[in-house]
Amino acid sequence: MKKTIIIFALLLIGTTVFSQKMITRNGKITFEASIPSFEEIKATNSTVSCILDEATGDFAALVLIKSFKFKAPLMEEHFNENYMESNLFPKATFKGKILNFDAKKLSTASTTYELEGDLTIHGITKKIKTKINLILTGGKLNTTANFDIKPQDYGIEIPSLVKDKIAKNIDTRINFNLETQ
Numbered sequence: 001m002k003k004t005i006i007i008f009a010l011l012l013i014g015t016t017v018f019s020q021k022m023i024t025r026n027g028k029i030t031f032e033a034s035i036p037s038f039e040e041i042k043a044t045n046s047t048v049s050c051i052l053d054e055a056t057g058d059f060a061a062l063v064l065i066k067s068f069k070f071k072a073p074l075m076e077e078h079f080n081e082n083y084m085e086s087n088l089f090p091k092a093t094f095k096g097k098i099l100n101f102d103a104k105k106l107s108t109a110s111t112t113y114e115l116e117g118d119l120t121i122h123g124i125t126k127k128i129k130t131k132i133n134l135i136l137t138g139g140k141l142n143t144t145a146n147f148d149i150k151p152q153d154y155g156i157e158i159p160s161l162v163k164d165k166i167a168k169n170i171d172t173r174i175n176f177n178l179e180t181q
Contacts, residue, residue, distance in 0.1 A: 020054040020103070020180055022141055027176035029063060031149070033167040041166060043068040043079065050176045052141070057101030059115060059132075061174070063092040083156055084122060092121040098132060106136040115145060121154040139179065146173040 027048035033041040045068045050061040065086040070076040080086040096117015105111060116129040130147040148169040151158055158166055 022052045022054060022178035023050065023181050024176050024178050025049050027061065027174065029068075029172065029174050031068075031170050031172045033170045035165055035167055038165045040071065041075065043070045043076070045069070048174075048176065050143075050178065052098070052143075052178055054101075054103040054180075057098040059094070059096050059098050059117065061094040061176075065090055065092060083151070083158070089122045092119070094119050094128075096128075098134075106134060106141065108135060108137055110135050119149075121149070122156050124154045126153055141178040143176045143178060144174065146171065148172065 099114040115132040132145040135142045
């Protein structure tokens, strides 16, 4: 009996130690809050870190708020100082899981999974659930997803002066190319 327990423990430890992680440090997140007939409100961050545990489907991402780039520098300044308060809340995070993930089923054909977890923005954490598309090409796993974010859900106040010029639901898109480490 002791032998069986020891073998089982060694297998469990071996699986945990040797599980494959896929990561990127240059993932891309784009959001758009534009309203037709008003100025474009769109930003991109190309320095997002993300990790996927192939054994469990655990998925985590870290975004530095000040790394979002806008066309207009003044818009970027307002975003960081007035809305996101990036000095107080310098990062946003996601910690979750790709449901029913199976690394053996990855292929060059797009496979869609459910992604759910906790999204923390502006110091507030909310559960989200969305679809994520995975495509394995050239040893890299391309992950894409899109979801809406409501600023008020995360305590982000939009001044009444510009409230009608900013979308109530912020269209958010991710694109990460993960590599095995």
